[in-house]
Amino acid sequence: ANPMAKKWMTAPVPNYDKLVNLFGNDRATGEGSMTAKERRNRMTLACEGTGNTIQLIDEMVSQNEAVLEPFINLGDDCEVQVEPPPGSLSKRKRRRSANEDDLKEIEIMKEAFDKVANAIEKSIVIPESRQECKYSKKDIFPAFEDIGLEAELHTDAYIYLTSDKDRMETFFDCPVSKRKNVLLRMLSIAGIM
Numbered sequence: 001a002n003p004m005a006k007k008w009m010t011a012p013v014p015n016y017d018k019l020v021n022l023f024g025n026d027r028a029t030g031e032g033s034m035t036a037k038e039r040r041n042r043m044t045l046a047c048e049g050t051g052n053t054i055q056l057i058d059e060m061v062s063q064n065e066a067v068l069e070p071f072i073n074l075g076d077d078c079e080v081q082v083e084p085p086p087g088s089l090s091k092r093k094r095r096r097s098a099n100e101d102d103l104k105e106i107e108i109m110k111e112a113f114d115k116v117a118n119a120i121e122k123s124i125v126i127p128e129s130r131q132e133c134k135y136s137k138k139d140i141f142p143a144f145e146d147i148g149l150e151a152e153l154h155t156d157a158y159i160y161l162t163s164d165k166d167r168m169e170t171f172f173d174c175p176v177s178k179r180k181n182v183l184l185r186m187l188s189i190a191g192i193m
Helices: 003-010 017-024 036-048 054-062 086-124 137-147 151-162 165-173 176-189
Strands: none
Touching: 137 151, 137 165, 137 176, 151 165, 151 176, 165 176
16 A cells, blocks of 8 residues: 555544535435436436436436336236336426427517517618709809809819719808808818819
Protein backbone atom coordinates (compact mmCIF):
# COMPACT_ATOMS: atom_id res chain seq x y z
CA ALA A 1 0.00 0.00 0.00
CA ASN A 2 0.99 3.58 -0.50
CA PRO A 3 2.47 5.16 2.66
CA MET A 4 1.05 8.56 1.64
CA ALA A 5 -2.48 7.12 1.69
CA LYS A 6 -2.22 5.97 5.33
CA LYS A 7 -2.61 9.50 6.67
CA TRP A 8 -5.97 9.80 4.87
CA MET A 9 -7.25 6.62 6.54
CA THR A 10 -7.39 8.37 9.91
CA ALA A 11 -8.07 11.96 8.79
CA PRO A 12 -11.39 13.36 10.08
CA VAL A 13 -14.03 14.16 7.46
CA PRO A 14 -16.09 17.28 8.19
CA ASN A 15 -19.87 16.76 8.06
CA TYR A 16 -19.44 12.98 7.95
CA ASP A 17 -22.83 12.35 9.56
CA LYS A 18 -24.62 14.47 6.96
CA LEU A 19 -22.79 12.71 4.15
CA VAL A 20 -23.78 9.32 5.57
CA ASN A 21 -27.42 10.43 5.57
CA LEU A 22 -27.18 11.52 1.95
CA PHE A 23 -25.02 8.75 0.55
CA GLY A 24 -25.51 5.89 3.02
CA ASN A 25 -26.84 2.38 2.43
CA ASP A 26 -30.22 3.62 1.17
CA ARG A 27 -28.75 5.96 -1.41
CA ALA A 28 -29.55 3.70 -4.38
CA THR A 29 -33.24 3.44 -3.50
CA GLY A 30 -33.93 6.91 -2.14
CA GLU A 31 -35.56 9.78 -3.94
CA GLY A 32 -33.17 11.49 -6.31
CA SER A 33 -30.85 8.51 -6.27
CA MET A 34 -30.00 8.65 -9.95
CA THR A 35 -26.77 10.25 -11.01
CA ALA A 36 -26.69 12.68 -13.89
CA LYS A 37 -25.38 9.96 -16.18
CA GLU A 38 -28.21 7.58 -15.23
CA ARG A 39 -30.77 10.34 -15.71
CA ARG A 40 -29.35 11.22 -19.14
CA ASN A 41 -29.37 7.57 -20.20
CA ARG A 42 -32.95 7.18 -19.09
CA MET A 43 -33.98 10.36 -20.97
CA THR A 44 -32.34 9.18 -24.19
CA LEU A 45 -34.00 5.78 -23.86
CA ALA A 46 -37.37 7.41 -23.27
CA CYS A 47 -36.90 9.83 -26.17
CA GLU A 48 -35.91 7.06 -28.56
CA GLY A 49 -39.06 5.18 -27.63
CA THR A 50 -37.29 1.86 -27.20
CA GLY A 51 -40.09 0.48 -25.08
CA ASN A 52 -39.53 -2.40 -22.67
CA THR A 53 -36.29 -3.89 -23.86
CA ILE A 54 -34.38 -6.37 -21.78
CA GLN A 55 -31.77 -3.74 -20.89
CA LEU A 56 -34.45 -1.30 -19.76
CA ILE A 57 -36.14 -3.97 -17.65
CA ASP A 58 -32.80 -4.96 -16.10
CA GLU A 59 -32.09 -1.34 -15.29
CA MET A 60 -35.52 -0.85 -13.75
CA VAL A 61 -35.16 -4.01 -11.65
CA SER A 62 -31.70 -2.94 -10.46
CA GLN A 63 -33.13 0.39 -9.32
CA ASN A 64 -36.15 -1.27 -7.66
CA GLU A 65 -38.57 0.40 -10.03
CA ALA A 66 -39.95 -2.88 -11.32
CA VAL A 67 -40.40 -6.34 -9.88
CA LEU A 68 -40.11 -9.43 -12.00
CA GLU A 69 -42.98 -11.77 -11.29
CA PRO A 70 -43.46 -15.17 -12.85
CA PHE A 71 -45.79 -15.08 -15.82
CA ILE A 72 -48.78 -17.35 -15.82
CA ASN A 73 -49.15 -19.12 -19.13
CA LEU A 74 -52.80 -18.74 -20.06
CA GLY A 75 -52.46 -20.09 -23.53
CA ASP A 76 -51.06 -19.08 -26.86
CA ASP A 77 -54.11 -17.06 -27.93
CA CYS A 78 -53.86 -14.54 -25.07
CA GLU A 79 -52.04 -11.29 -25.57
CA VAL A 80 -49.62 -10.38 -22.84
CA GLN A 81 -49.60 -6.69 -22.06
CA VAL A 82 -46.70 -5.33 -20.09
CA GLU A 83 -47.35 -1.97 -18.49
CA PRO A 84 -44.41 0.23 -17.63
CA PRO A 85 -43.99 1.00 -13.95
CA PRO A 86 -46.00 3.99 -12.73
CA GLY A 87 -42.91 6.09 -11.99
CA SER A 88 -41.57 5.98 -15.53
CA LEU A 89 -45.04 6.42 -17.01
CA SER A 90 -45.60 9.62 -15.09
CA LYS A 91 -42.22 10.94 -16.23
CA ARG A 92 -43.15 10.22 -19.83
CA LYS A 93 -46.53 11.84 -19.35
CA ARG A 94 -44.87 14.85 -17.78
CA ARG A 95 -42.37 15.07 -20.63
CA ARG A 96 -45.17 14.67 -23.17
CA SER A 97 -47.29 17.30 -21.45
CA ALA A 98 -44.28 19.61 -21.29
CA ASN A 99 -43.80 19.17 -25.04
CA GLU A 100 -47.51 19.82 -25.60
CA ASP A 101 -47.27 22.93 -23.44
CA ASP A 102 -44.31 24.10 -25.51
CA LEU A 103 -46.25 23.49 -28.72
CA LYS A 104 -49.25 25.41 -27.36
CA GLU A 105 -46.98 28.28 -26.35
CA ILE A 106 -45.37 28.33 -29.79
CA GLU A 107 -48.82 28.33 -31.41
CA ILE A 108 -49.89 31.28 -29.24
CA MET A 109 -46.73 33.17 -30.17
CA LYS A 110 -47.30 32.39 -33.86
CA GLU A 111 -50.83 33.79 -33.67
CA ALA A 112 -49.54 36.91 -31.92
CA PHE A 113 -46.89 37.46 -34.60
CA ASP A 114 -49.52 36.96 -37.30
CA LYS A 115 -51.70 39.61 -35.67
CA VAL A 116 -48.78 42.03 -35.50
CA ALA A 117 -47.92 41.34 -39.15
CA ASN A 118 -51.54 41.95 -40.18
CA ALA A 119 -51.64 45.19 -38.20
CA ILE A 120 -48.44 46.36 -39.86
CA GLU A 121 -49.80 45.50 -43.30
CA LYS A 122 -53.02 47.40 -42.59
CA SER A 123 -51.13 50.42 -41.27
CA ILE A 124 -48.97 50.75 -44.34
CA VAL A 125 -50.59 53.50 -46.32
CA ILE A 126 -49.61 53.59 -49.90
CA PRO A 127 -49.24 57.24 -50.69
CA GLU A 128 -51.42 58.43 -53.47
CA SER A 129 -49.56 59.50 -56.51
CA ARG A 130 -48.48 63.04 -56.00
CA GLN A 131 -50.18 65.58 -58.06
CA GLU A 132 -48.19 66.76 -60.94
CA CYS A 133 -46.37 69.96 -60.37
CA LYS A 134 -48.80 72.77 -61.08
CA TYR A 135 -45.98 74.71 -62.69
CA SER A 136 -44.51 73.71 -66.02
CA LYS A 137 -41.04 74.24 -67.39
CA LYS A 138 -42.50 76.92 -69.63
CA ASP A 139 -43.24 79.06 -66.55
CA ILE A 140 -39.61 79.17 -65.39
CA PHE A 141 -38.06 81.69 -67.82
CA PRO A 142 -40.89 84.25 -67.40
CA ALA A 143 -40.49 83.86 -63.62
CA PHE A 144 -36.75 84.59 -63.95
CA GLU A 145 -37.56 87.83 -65.81
CA ASP A 146 -40.20 88.76 -63.21
CA ILE A 147 -37.70 88.46 -60.33
CA GLY A 148 -34.89 90.18 -62.25
CA LEU A 149 -32.42 87.29 -62.36
CA GLU A 150 -29.22 88.02 -64.29
CA ALA A 151 -29.27 86.56 -67.82
CA GLU A 152 -26.03 84.58 -67.37
CA LEU A 153 -27.67 82.56 -64.51
CA HIS A 154 -30.82 81.65 -66.47
CA THR A 155 -29.44 78.46 -68.04
CA ASP A 156 -27.83 77.10 -64.86
CA ALA A 157 -30.90 77.95 -62.76
CA TYR A 158 -33.22 76.39 -65.34
CA ILE A 159 -31.24 73.12 -65.45
CA TYR A 160 -31.04 73.07 -61.64
CA LEU A 161 -34.78 73.63 -61.09
CA THR A 162 -35.97 71.22 -63.79
CA SER A 163 -33.79 68.35 -62.55
CA ASP A 164 -36.05 67.93 -59.48
CA LYS A 165 -39.78 68.66 -59.14
CA ASP A 166 -39.39 69.53 -55.45
CA ARG A 167 -36.91 72.26 -56.32
CA MET A 168 -39.28 73.72 -58.87
CA GLU A 169 -42.17 73.61 -56.36
CA THR A 170 -40.00 75.25 -53.70
CA PHE A 171 -39.12 78.03 -56.11
CA PHE A 172 -42.71 78.69 -57.20
CA ASP A 173 -44.34 78.22 -53.78
CA CYS A 174 -42.36 80.96 -52.07
CA PRO A 175 -43.61 84.55 -52.33
CA VAL A 176 -42.62 86.41 -55.49
CA SER A 177 -40.71 89.01 -53.47
CA LYS A 178 -38.47 86.26 -51.98
CA ARG A 179 -38.01 84.04 -55.05
CA LYS A 180 -34.76 85.61 -56.19
CA ASN A 181 -33.14 85.23 -52.75
CA VAL A 182 -34.39 81.63 -52.44
CA LEU A 183 -33.12 80.72 -55.92
CA LEU A 184 -29.72 82.31 -55.34
CA ARG A 185 -29.42 80.49 -52.01
CA MET A 186 -30.36 77.14 -53.62
CA LEU A 187 -27.78 77.68 -56.37
CA SER A 188 -25.03 78.58 -53.89
CA ILE A 189 -25.78 75.51 -51.75
CA ALA A 190 -25.58 73.36 -54.88
CA GLY A 191 -22.21 74.95 -55.72
CA ILE A 192 -23.43 76.44 -58.98
CA MET A 193 -22.62 80.01 -57.98
